[in-house]
Amino acid sequence: MDKAYVKIPQPYNEPVLSYAPGTPEREEVLKTYREMWNSHVEVPLYIDGEPVYTGDTKPIRPPHDHRHVVGVYHRASQDHVRQAIDAALKARQQWADLPWEQRISIFLKAADLISGPYRAKMNAATMINQSKTIHQAEIDAVAELADFWRFNAEYLRRIYTEQPDSAKGVFNRMEYRPLEGFVYAVTPFNFTSIAGNLPTAPAMAGNVVIWKPSVSQMYSANMIMEVLREAGLPPGVINMVSGNAQKITEVVLAHPDFAGLHYTGSTAVFQYLWKTIGQNIDKYKSYPRIVGETGGKDFVWMHASADPREVATALSRGAFEYQGQKCSAASRAYIPKSKWDEVFAILKEQVESMKMGAPDDFSNFITAVISESSFNKLAGYIEKAKRDPEVEIVLGGGYDKSKGYFIEPTVFLTTDPYYETMVEELFGPILTVYLYDDDQWKESLDLVDNTSPYGLTGAIFAKDRYVIDYATKRLENAAGNFYINDKPTGAIVNQQPFGGARASGTNDKAGSMWNLIRWISPRAIKENFNPPKDYRYPYMGE
Ligand code: NAD
Numbered sequence: 001m002d003k004a005y006v007k008i009p010q011p012y013n014e015p016v017l018s019y020a021p022g023t024p025e026r027e028e029v030l031k032t033y034r035e036m037w038n039s040h041v042e043v044p045l046y047i048d049g050e051p052v053y054t055g056d057t058k059p060i061r062p063p064h065d066h067r068h069v070v071g072v073y074h075r076a077s078q079d080h081v082r083q084a085i086d087a088a089l090k091a092r093q094q095w096a097d098l099p100w101e102q103r104i105s106i107f108l109k110a111a112d113l114i115s116g117p118y119r120a121k122m123n124a125a126t127m128i129n130q131s132k133t134i135h136q137a138e139i140d141a142v143a144e145l146a147d148f149w150r151f152n153a154e155y156l157r158r159i160y161t162e163q164p165d166s167a168k169g170v171f172n173r174m175e176y177r178p179l180e181g182f183v184y185a186v187t188p189f190n191f192t193s194i195a196g197n198l199p200t201a202p203a204m205a206g207n208v209v210i211w212k213p214s215v216s217q218m219y220s221a222n223m224i225m226e227v228l229r230e231a232g233l234p235p236g237v238i239n240m241v242s243g244n245a246q247k248i249t250e251v252v253l254a255h256p257d258f259a260g261l262h263y264t265g266s267t268a269v270f271q272y273l274w275k276t277i278g279q280n281i282d283k284y285k286s287y288p289r290i291v292g293e294t295g296g297k298d299f300v301w302m303h304a305s306a307d308p309r310e311v312a313t314a315l316s317r318g319a320f321e322y323q324g325q326k327c328s329a330a331s332r333a334y335i336p337k338s339k340w341d342e343v344f345a346i347l348k349e350q351v352e353s354m355k356m357g358a359p360d361d362f363s364n365f366i367t368a369v370i371s372e373s374s375f376n377k378l379a380g381y382i383e384k385a386k387r388d389p390e391v392e393i394v395l396g397g398g399y400d401k402s403k404g405y406f407i408e409p410t411v412f413l414t415t416d417p418y419y420e421t422m423v424e425e426l427f428g429p430i431l432t433v434y435l436y437d438d439d440q441w442k443e444s445l446d447l448v449d450n451t452s453p454y455g456l457t458g459a460i461f462a463k464d465r466y467v468i469d470y471a472t473k474r475l476e477n478a479a480g481n482f483y484i485n486d487k488p489t490g491a492i493v494n495q496q497p498f499g500g501a502r503a504s505g506t507n508d509k510a511g512s513m514w515n516l517i518r519w520i521s522p523r524a525i526k527e528n529f530n531p532p533k534d535y536r537y538p539y540m541g542e
Pocket residue numbers: 186187188189190191194212213214215245246249264265266267269272293294295296326327328425427456498499500504505
C-alpha cells in the first residue's frame with residue numbers, strides 16, 4: 001500500500017485438534033472421509049486459472065487399499081507445459097506490481113479456509129491419498145500449511161522493512177523485486193504442507209509459478225488449488241501441471257525465462273535437476289536460484305546418562321510415525337551396550353502394541369507405505385537382512401501387500417556400523433540399531449558424523465551436561481535440525497526452521513525468512529538531492 005504501513009495480522013501456530021472420541025472434529029472428518037472415499041474426483045491441470053481436463057488420466061488409489069479407486073488425475077503433454085509457462089509469464093507483471101499486502105491477503109485467507117471450512121477435506125484427502133493417520137494429516141495438511149502461509153506473510157514484512165541508511169543529501173532504499181521469469185516448484189508426496197508451501201512461498205514474494213506435484217499426492221494437491229482459487233488467487237500465478245515428471249521438466253528447464261527451482265524430494269532427482277540446469281545455463285536470461293531440500297539418514301544417539309524410556313519412546317515415534325516416511329524420521333540409532341536391554345524392552349513393548357491398518361480406524365498408529373515400488377524396496381531390505389550375518393531382525397520384519405502396502409515397524413540390530421541400512425535412506429518403517437561400548441562414546445559420535453552423506457536431522461539423549469555440550473559441538477555439521485533429548489521429527493514453523501546441508505539440501509530453511517530471500521532480487525535505489533555540477537574534486541584545486 002502506498003498510503004500506509006500496514007500491520008499484518010499477528011501470525012500464530014495453528015492449534016492441533018485432538019480428534020479424541022466424542023469430539024465434533026472426529027465426527028466431521030470421518031463423515032468427510034467416507035464421502036470422499038465413495039465418490040469420484042477428477043483432478044485437472046490448472047492453467048491460467050482454469051481447470052484443464054486432458055483426457056490422459058491415471059487412477060488415484062489409496063495405498064492402504066490399492067484396489068479401490070477414488071478418482072483420476074489428468075496428465076499434461078509438453079504443449080500443456082508450454083501453455084502453463086505462457087500463462088505464468090502473461091500474469092507476471094500484474095502480479096509483481098500488486099501491493100504486497102494484497103498478495104499476502106490471499107494466502108492469509110487460504111490459511112483461514114484450510115483451518116476452517118476446508119479442514120476436514122484437507123485431512124480426509126491426505127488420509128486417503130497419502131495414508132496418514134488423522135493426527136499425521138492434521139499436523140501436516142492443516143496446521144503446518146496454515147503456519148507456512150501466516151508466518152511467510154510476517155517474514156515478507158520483515159524483509160521489506162529491511163532498508164539501508166542514507167547519508168546527508170541522499171535517500172537510499174531497497175526494493176525487493178520478484179525474480180525476472182518464473183519459478184518451478186517440484187514437490188514430494190509425503191507432506192501436503194510442503195506441496196502447498198513450495199509454489200506459494202515464491203508467489204507470496206511476487207513470483208509466478210509452475211507447480212509439478214508428486215503423482216502420489218494428487219488428491220490433496222487438488223484441494224490446495226481449490227482453496228487458493230477460493231481465496232482469490234488470480235489466473236496464471238500458480239499453474240499446476242502433473243504427469244510424466246521427466247517430460248514436464250524437460251520443457252520447463254529449457255525455457256529462457258526459468259528463474260528458480262523450489263524443490264523437495266529425493267537427493268538423486270535434485271542432483272539430476274541441478275545438472276540439467278547447469279547444462280542449460282547459457283539459455284537462461286538470469287542465473288536461476290536453486291533451492292532443494294532432499295533426503296536424510298537421521299540419527300538418534302544415546303549416552304549412558306540418558307533415560308532409556310525417553311530414548312525408546314523417541315525411537316517409537318521418531319522412526320515409525322507415518323511409517324518412517326518423513327525426511328526427518330529416525331532411521332539409525334546408536335545405543336550404549338549397558339543400556340540396550342532396558343531400551344529394547346520398552347521399545348519392544350511399544351512397537352508390539354502398535355496397530356496397523358487403514359487410517360479411518362483411529363486406533364491404528366501405522367498405515368501403509370506410499371506405493372508398490374516403495375513396498376518392494378523395503379521388503380527387499382528385510383529379505384536381505386534375513387540373509388546377512390551382520391544383522392539380526394529383532395522386531396517386526398513382516399510385510400503384506402495383498403490389500404494395501406503394509407510393512408510392519410521393523411528394527412534391525414547390526415554389528416557393522418556401516419551396514420547399508422545405517423548409511424542409505426530407506427524411507428520406510430525400518431530402524432537400524434548399532435550398539436557401542438559405553439567408554440567409546442566419543443568414537444561413536446565420530447561414527448554418527450561420518451557414516452552417511454546426509455545432514456538433515458538428528459537427536460542426542462544425555463543427562464550429563466558436559467556430554468551434551470561435547471556432542472553438540474562434535475555433530476555441528478551432522479544435522480541442520482539438531483535435537484537434544486527429543487525425537488528428530490516434528491519441526492514446527494517459526495520454532496524449528498527446517499532443512500539440512502550436505503547431501504540433504506541447500507538448507508534454505510522452509511518456512512523462514514531465509515527461504516523467502518531466495519525468491520527476491522533486491523534493487524538498491526539511490527536518490528541524490530544535490531547532484532554535483534562539476535567533475536572536479538576540491539583536492540584538485542591550485
Ligand atoms: P521423489 O524424489 O520420488 O519425488 C520428488 C518430486 O520429484 C516429485 O514431484 C517427482 O515427481 C519429481 N521427480 C521425480 N523424478 C523426476 C525427474 N526425473 N525429473 C523431474 N522431477 C522428477 O521423492 P518422494 O518420494 O516424493 O519424496 C520422498 C523424498 O523426499 C525423500 O528422499 C525425503 O527425504 C525427501 N524429503 C525431504 C524433505 C526435506 O525437507 N529435506 C522433506 C520431505 C521429503
